[in-house]
Amino acid sequence: xxxxxxxxxxxxxxxxxxxxxxxxxxxxxxxxxxxxxxxxxxxxxxxxxxxxxxxxxxxxxxxxxxxxxxxxxxxxxxxxxxxxxxxxxxxxxxxxxxxxxxxxxxxx
Numbered sequence: 445x446x447x448x449x450x451x452x453x454x455x456x457x458x459x460x461x462x463x464x465x466x467x468x469x470x471x472x473x474x475x476x477x478x479x480x481x482x483x484x485x486x487x488x489x490x491x492x493x494x495x496x497x498x499x500x501x502x503x504x505x506x507x508x509x510x511x512x513x514x515x516x517x518x519x520x521x522x523x524x525x526x527x528x529x530x531x532x533x534x535x536x537x538x539x540x541x542x543x544x545x546x547x548x549x550x551x552x
Contacts, residue, residue, distance in 0.1 A: 448490040450500045458502065458510055462525050466497040466550045468543060469523040471516045473505050478537045482520045485540050497547045526550050 452458045461467065470486060472479035483501075490499050504511040504519055514523065514530075524532040524546050531550050534542070 448494060448499070449486060450498065452500050452502045452507065452510075455507070455510055458500070458507075459528075461498065461500045463528050465527065466547055467525045468493075468497060468499045468547065469514075469525060470499065470501045471504050471511055471514070471521045471523075472501055472519055473503060475505075476519050479520045482522075482537050485538070485543070489540050489543060492544065493547060496551050524550055 450457075450461055452461060458469075462469065468486070468489075470479075470482060472482065486499050486501075493499070502510055504516060518535055520535075520537060522534040522538060522543070523530050524534075524543075532546055534546075
């Protein structure tokens with residue numbers, strides 16, 4: 445995982461990481477093959493998005509409460525947040541260009 449991607453450990457970490465700016469939140473599990481494939485795409489995007497958006501990851505096996513609170517029913521699920529508010533939701537593996545375009549629109 446890229447150094448620029450933050451692994452969320454607690455709900456307080458999640459709130460702090462998503463309170464301001466544009467954030468991609470990746471709900472995943474370590475055993476999920478599509479989630480591992482999504483990580484590769486997020487690693488590539490992380491350096492491109494430096495200064496424009498953050499990427500955070502939440503392990504749904506460790507932080508079930510957050511996943512339930514956000515209505516995550518399958519993984520990978522990604523949310524695009526701006527200043528803590530959900531702008532867009534993606535279910536299933538997403539390609540870099542789709543996420544890049546969503547971030548660019550949200551940053552406007």
